[in-house]
Amino acid sequence: MPLNYTLGAMSIETTVPLAVFHDQRADLHDTGPGHPERPERLPAVVSAARAYCRHLHHPSQTGWDSQIRVLEAVRAVHAASYIDRLQHSCAAHKNYIDVPDSAICPDSFEAAVASAACGLAAAEAVAVTKSARHAFVAMRPPGHHCEHNRSMGFCLFNNVAVAACRLLTTPGIERVAIVDFDVHHGNGTQHLFDARDDVLYISTHQHPATMYPGTGYGHETGTPGTAGAGHTLNIPLDPGTGEAEALVAYAGPITERLDAYRPHILLVSAGFDADRRDPLANLRWDSSTFERITRLLTEVADRHCEGRIVSFLEGGYDLHALAEGVTAHLGVLAEG
Numbered sequence: 001m002p003l004n005y006t007l008g009a010m011s012i013e014t015t016v017p018l019a020v021f022h023d024q025r026a027d028l029h030d031t032g033p034g035h036p037e038r039p040e041r042l043p044a045v046v047s048a049a050r051a052y053c054r055h056l057h058h059p060s061q062t063g064w065d066s067q068i069r070v071l072e073a074v075r076a077v078h079a080a081s082y083i084d085r086l087q088h089s090c091a092a093h094k095n096y097i098d099v100p101d102s103a104i105c106p107d108s109f110e111a112a113v114a115s116a117a118c119g120l121a122a123a124e125a126v127a128v129t130k131s132a133r134h135a136f137v138a139m140r141p142p143g144h145h146c147e148h149n150r151s152m153g154f155c156l157f158n159n160v161a162v163a164a165c166r167l168l169t170t171p172g173i174e175r176v177a178i179v180d181f182d183v184h185h186g187n188g189t190q191h192l193f194d195a196r197d198d199v200l201y202i203s204t205h206q207h208p209a210t211m212y213p214g215t216g217y218g219h220e221t222g223t224p225g226t227a228g229a230g231h232t233l234n235i236p237l238d239p240g241t242g243e244a245e246a247l248v249a250y251a252g253p254i255t256e257r258l259d260a261y262r263p264h265i266l267l268v269s270a271g272f273d274a275d276r277r278d279p280l281a282n283l284r285w286d287s288s289t290f291e292r293i294t295r296l297l298t299e300v301a302d303r304h305c306e307g308r309i310v311s312f313l314e315g316g317y318d319l320h321a322l323a324e325g326v327t328a329h330l331g332v333l334a335e336g
């Protein structure tokens, strides 16, 4: 029996536990020799994902292959002047935009659009068509450092923020929670939503005194005097700390905050660079840490939002650690 079939005039759709979204245009994004955010990351991720989903989903299946349509959604997050600047910088064969970390090539704009498109398609699958309970966006470039009007880190469009804004236009989605377990603080995501109360941003990361981008202190809780005050939760972790400290945060204050907020969907900025093997950071997480955190998040989603989770690949620069972390994360999401 196929997943989708027609019975008379009635279309019947089966909801699968996990759908993985990917577009080969990600491979076009060439960051140059020696850059850690390199094309080789995605084959490691995709082969791990195929253990759970034989058929990867492409944004064209839901009409998100239209660049015009994707950029309309991106403009809800990023300044039109930044989008134009990125497009023209790529076309002009510039080596980077804003900072050398944000390396680009002539095809990087197309890859960034495809990355955003996969996030939008994944959000639609989980929240609108409900063809999947959980979705994972196996794409690059990543997004959580990208600000309203500039790139940062290795990020060109803030994919999780673009999906969040789009989701908030969906009937029944009035509160979105974003949980970011990448080892770096998601400064872009925090800043895009820190005056709003319809997005709760929660991040664990290596302490900002010791790690890029230097934001994400515990006292950053949302812009005072705005609706967003109290709608950001940052939990910095000391260098060298491992699974025990992470689980204290996720089972304690993070679960409590999510339970109080009662999100209608849970988005995850899933970076795997807190793994002890990662070359860019100094936390000591293991694959089991990603599995246990994911399990706690699925329990929250089951309590408040019919299980709905859309997870976005962010960092992770040791290819073995990345593949194992993704395997652990998706293993939980594929359970149902």
Ligand SMILES: [Zn+2]
Residues within 6 Å of the ligand: 182, 183, 184, 271, 273, 314, 315, 316
């Ligand atoms: Zn990172």
